Amino acid sequence: xxxxxxxxxxxxxxxxxxxxxxxxxxxxxxxxxxxxxxxxxxxxxxxxxxxxxxxxxxxxxxxxxxxxxxxxxxxxxxxxxxxxxxxxxxxxxxxxxxxxxxxxxxxxxxxxxxxxxxxxxxxxxxxxxxxxxxxxxxxxxxxxxxxxxxxxxxxxxxxxxxxxxxxxxxxxxxxxxxxxxxxxxxxxxxxxxxxxxxxxxxxxxxxxxxxxxxxxxxxxxxxxxxxxxxxxxxxxxxxxxxxxxxxxxxxxxxxxxxxxxxxxxxxxxxxxxxxxxxxxxxxxxxxxxxxxxxxxxxxxxxxxxxxxxxxxxxxxxxxxxxxxxxxxxxxxxxxxxxxxxxxxxxxxxxxxxxxxxxxxxxxxxxxxxxxxxxxxxxxxxxxxxxxxxxxxxxxxxxxxxxxxxxxxxxxxxxxxxxxxxxxxxxxxxxxxxxxxxxxxxxxxxxxxxxxxxxxxxxxxxxxxxxxxxxxxxxxxxxxxxxxxxxxxxxxxxxxxxxxxxxxxxxxxxxxxxxxxxxxxxxxxxxxxxxxxxxxxxxxxxxxxxxxxxxxxxxxxxxxxxxxxxxxxxxxxxxxxxxxxxxxxxxxxxxxxxxxxxxxxxxxxxxxxxxxxxxxxxxxxxxxxxxxxxxxx
Numbered sequence: 253x254x255x256x257x258x259x260x261x262x263x264x265x266x267x268x269x270x271x272x273x274x275x276x277x278x279x280x281x282x283x284x285x286x287x288x289x290x291x292x293x294x295x296x297x298x299x300x301x302x303x304x305x306x307x308x309x310x311x312x313x314x315x316x317x318x319x320x321x322x323x324x325x326x327x328x329x330x331x332x333x334x335x336x337x338x339x340x341x342x343x344x345x346x347x348x349x350x351x352x353x354x355x356x357x358x359x360x361x362x363x364x365x366x367x368x369x370x371x372x373x374x375x376x377x378x379x380x381x382x383x384x385x386x387x388x389x390x391x392x393x394x395x396x397x398x399x400x401x402x403x404x405x406x407x408x409x410x411x412x413x414x415x416x417x418x419x420x421x422x423x424x425x426x427x428x429x430x431x432x433x434x435x436x437x438x439x440x441x442x443x444x445x446x447x448x449x450x451x452x453x454x455x456x457x458x459x460x461x462x463x464x465x466x467x468x469x470x471x472x473x474x475x476x477x478x479x480x481x482x483x484x485x486x487x488x489x490x491x492x493x494x495x496x497x498x499x500x501x502x503x504x505x506x507x508x509x510x511x512x513x514x515x516x517x518x519x520x521x522x523x524x525x526x527x528x529x530x531x532x533x534x535x536x537x538x539x540x541x542x543x544x545x546x547x548x549x550x551x552x553x554x555x556x557x558x559x560x561x562x563x564x565x566x567x568x569x570x571x572x573x574x575x576x577x578x579x580x581x582x583x584x585x586x587x588x589x590x591x592x593x594x595x596x597x598x599x600x601x602x603x604x605x606x607x608x609x610x611x612x613x614x615x616x617x618x619x620x621x622x623x624x625x626x627x628x629x630x631x632x633x634x635x636x637x638x639x640x641x642x643x644x645x646x647x648x649x650x651x652x653x654x655x656x657x658x659x660x661x662x663x664x665x666x667x668x669x670x671x672x673x674x675x676x677x678x679x680x681x682x683x684x685x686x687x688x689x690x691x692x693x694x695x696x697x698x699x700x701x702x703x704x705x706x707x708x709x710x711x712x713x714x715x716x717x718x719x720x721x722x723x724x725x726x727x728x729x730x731x732x733x734x735x736x737x738x739x740x741x742x743x744x745x746x747x748x749x750x751x752x753x754x755x756x757x758x759x760x761x762x763x764x765x766x767x768x769x770x771x772x773x774x775x776x777x778x779x780x781x782x783x784x785x786x787x788x789x790x791x792x793x794x795x796x797x798x799x800x801x802x803x804x805x806x807x808x809x810x811x812x813x814x815x816x817x818x819x820x821x822x823x824x825x826x827x828x829x830x831x832x833x834x835x836x837x838x839x840x841x842x843x844x845x846x847x848x849x850x851x852x853x854x855x856x857x858x859x860x861x862x863x864x865x866x867x868x869x870x871x872x873x874x875x876x877x878x879x880x881x882x883x884x
Contacts, residue, residue, distance in 0.1 A: 254302050254313065255280025255756075256325040257411035258378055259420070260387060260464050261295035266406075268297030276416040277301060282587065283327070283412060283756045289313050291323060296380055296387075296464065300325040303612065303759055317357045318346070321382050324360075326353045327412050328375030328397045329763065331506035336370060360388070365459060368474045372506065372768065376454070378410055387462040393475045394619070394767045395443070395456030395744035398752060402451045403469065408462050414589040417451055418880075424450065425881055429705055432843070432873075433714045436692045436700070439593035439869055440746045442717045447590045447876075456744050475769065479736050479776045481728050492782060493796040495774060497530075503768035504530040507615055515539035515611040517603060517762070518567070520555025522793065522806060523617030523626075527765055529800050531615060532563040540565040541607040541614065543572050543599060547816065558802055570606040577602065578820050581875065587757040591876040593691065593869040594746050595815040600754040608760040618747055619766030622738045623775040624790040625731065625783040629688050633681055633730055634787065681730045682718050682737060689742055691869040699848045717741065731780045818864040821856055829853060829867060832874040841877075844870070 257276040259268050270292050277290060277299035284301030291298045291314040300313040316323045330336070333352035336359065340347065345358045352373075359367035360379050365388065374396035379388040389410060391399045401410040404422035411417050418425065428449040431441045443453040454460055457475040462468070487495070504527060508514055516531055518524050518540040531538045540560050544553035553569055560567035577598040584601055607614050621627050679687065687693055692700060694714070713719070721740045727733045748764075755762040765771070775783075778792060785791035794806050821829055831837070833853055838846040849870065856863040 254300050254325075254327040255283030255412045255416070256313075256327045256376065256378060257299045257416045258325065258380075258387070258409070259297040260408040260462065262405075262407060262465065262467075264295050264465050266295050268292045268295060270297070272420065273297040273299050276411060276419045279415045279419060280412055282759060285759050287312060291316075293323075293380075293382065296382075298323060298325045298378065298380060300327075303761060313353060315349075315351070315353050315357060317361060322357050322360060323380040323382070324353060324357050324377055326356060326375065326377040327399075328373055328377070328392065329507075329761070330355060330371055330373040330375065331509060331768075332370075332372040334509070365461075365472070365474070368459060372770070374763070374767070376412060385464045387464060388459065389454055389462070390459040390474075391454045391456055393457045393769045394739070394748070394764075394772065396748055396752070396764060396767060398749070399454040400446065400451055401454060401460065401462075401469075403467060404450070408464070408469075414446060414448065414451055415880075418448075418589070424448075426450070427877075427881060429708050430712045430714070432705075433697065433701070433709055433712065434717070435591055435593070435873065436697055436869060437694075437714045438686060438690045438741065438745070439865075440749065441590055442741055442745045445717075476724070477736060477739055477776055478773055479725065479727060479732050481732060482780055483777050485779045485782075489782070489792070489795070492778065492792055496792060496796050499768070499771045499774050500526070500765060501530045501533065503765040503771050504615065505534045506768070507763040507765050508534055510613050512613060513539065513611040514613040514615065515541050515607055516565070517607070517614050517616045518542050518556045518559060518565075519617070520552045520557075520559055520805065521617065521808075522790065522797065522801065523620035523766065525555075525559045525801050525805050526620075526793070526797055527615050527617050528559055528563055528565060529797075530765075532565065538563065538565040539611055540567045541603065541610070542567070542569045543603045543606060544569055545599075546571065546573050555805060555808065559805060562802060568606075568610065570602075572599070572602055576824075577815055578825050584754075584757070585875055585879050587753050588876065589880055590749075591873045592746070592749060592753075593865075593872045594750050595817050595868055597750045597754055598815050600750055601757065604755040604758040604760045604762075608755075608758040612759070613761045613763065614755070616751065616762050616764055617766065618751060618762075618764045619739075619743065619772075620790070620793065622735060622743045623766060623772065623783075624793045625735060625780075626790045626793075627738075628789075629685060630731065630734060630784050630789060631787050632688065633684070633734055634784070636684065682722060682733055683715060685734050685737060686715075686718065686741070691865045696866070700844055702842055702845055705843055729780065731784060735783070817868045818856075818862060821853075821864065821867055825871075826857075829871055832871055832878075833867070837874075 259273055261268060273290055280301050284303040287302035289300050289312055298314045314323050314325050330352040333355045336355045340358045347354050368390055375392045376397040376399035377390060398412055400414050400417055402417050402423060406422040409417050409420055417423055426449040428447060431445045431447050435441050441447050443455045458471055458473050461470045516528050518528050528540055542553055542556040545551045580598050580601055584597060721737055725736045727736055751762050782792035833849050835846040835850055838844050838849055852863045852866055855861040
């Protein structure tokens with residue numbers, strides 16, 4: 253695992269400033285503290301920091317082929333590199349290292365862009381083809397590893413994180429107002445956009461070709477999630493269960509490949525418990541890691557401990573005071589060069605820090621909920637249909653009754669769930685999904701944003717990415733559309749960003765067996781009844797593990813990895829909210845309407861409304877803006 257960056261000056265006679273390239277590279281040192289390297293060839297410069305996982309001795313980057321005509325910087329892991337090495341050897345290649353990076357160089361020589369079809373891994377890389385004078389960039393299918401780029405008047409730039417691109421003097425830190433609007437909606441900025449105007453993300457499953465010396469950038473999609481409209485069952489349920497365990501077992505086996513110790517994030521939920529069970533089949537000693545919380549409504553240690561005992565893992569726990577997790581905010585924001593309002597990044601950061609003290613690699617259960625309809629929102633999509641057939645007068649009564657429910661600030665309280673459900677009413681199912689998952693509705697944003705900001709984006713649609721994904725998918729059924737959108741937005745731009753930044757900030761590599769593309773393709777072709785069966789979420793997954801996991805692990809409800817944001821607003825972070833969302837400050841900045849924000853905060857503090865998500869989204873933006881938008 254690494255951090256990568258590069259510069260291609262537009263003027264071919266303009267040699268890359270080596271000190272500038274080093275500054276860009278050094279901003280990524282947390283992603284790879286074990287080694288570093290640069291290569292400057294005239295107007296092309298490549299940089300890399302290395303976290304040594306495979307081939308500790310000779311896997312130094314930037315790496316090149318035999319005649320130095322092809323160079324690469326690579327972030328990620330190619331899990332099938334052993335099989336690919338054998339194939340390359342049979343084709344006559346002489347590999348000088350044991351690394352998976354060198355495999356990419358020779359695959360490019362043989363197959364060009366089609367090399368991507370052969371890869372099983374998580375990756376972001378850039379290849380410099382000196383003969384064709386082009387840069388070839390690619391990002392893995394599901395978006396586990398990040399990749400950003402920008403074209404300025406001086407250069408084409410790329411990097412693993414925005415902060416490296418911001419080092420270049422030709423890059424401005426101008427706020428993209430449409431991306432701000434999207435952040436307020438989703439709690440993150442969807443790909444290919446970033447919060448900065450002129451800086452872009454390479455989308456998952458895409459590659460990019462830049463012809464050096466020009467402004468021509470060609471982006472191509474090489475893979476997509478192959479969901480279809482309610483596919484027909486071509487196997488029995490028993491056969492699907494068997495195939496599920498076989499494919500996921502092989503995904504786990506490949507992800508245990510490492511020259512350093514590997515662990516498993518174990519929450520005690522069905523996904524991480526199954527990963528632990530399958531890992532124990534391929535390893536004599538599995539290390540599992542859990543963080544527990546003193547607050548009972550957040551703690552899951554008893555479930556994790558039960559799974560660890562069942563499979564005889566070397567289990568380690570750290571008990572944390574989640575009410576004090578807010579103290580991490582300044583540290584986390586040093587790594588978040590885009591605003592991300594998912595508060596679970598704080599406990600994820602703590603878990604990563606604890607785990608990284610003992611291993612360099614951990615397997616996680618990310619992706620299971622999106623593949624198999626594991627979130628309550630998928631049940632809500634079914635239930636809301638019954639609500640919407642009620643007469644308008646009755647719906648109004650229900651809204652008024654819900655508004656009178658006593659406000660509780662406990663973790664996912666009953667009134668919070670009811671009110672979130674009703675927030676989605678009245679819009680299409682696709683938009684409803686993100687009203688539940690995100691923060692501000694369009695009506696709330698009209699009150700929140702200042703007149704100048706509203707005018708600047710009046711012709712823009714914050715949901716344009718949802719619209720485009722719906723068109724691309726050609727899906728018609730509500731559940732399949734919801735799953736596709738969850739993977740293309742919530743998973744790739746929230747969950748995987750959170751895990752990448754939190755883990756790499758602690759120099760820890762996290763691998764996700766559920767996101768093996770073979771397993772994703774299997775899950776995509778399953779009939780929807782095997783995902784959400786009536787109101788049973790993850791139906792086929794639960795049936796497949798009945799003989800493997802304890803029954804209470806299978807039966808337990810979805811808990812999530814939360815933080816007591818609502819309580820922080822009343823307690824430890826009250827002064828911070830009042831300072832950063834203060835009337836004078838907001839007037840001076842001219843982005844948000846101070847009176848509306850003050851109302852949100854006053855209603856929350858008076859227990860009239862639970863505005864935790866809205867207020868947290870605003871606070872994170874304000875803290876991010878102070879740290880990154882005006883920095884030198």
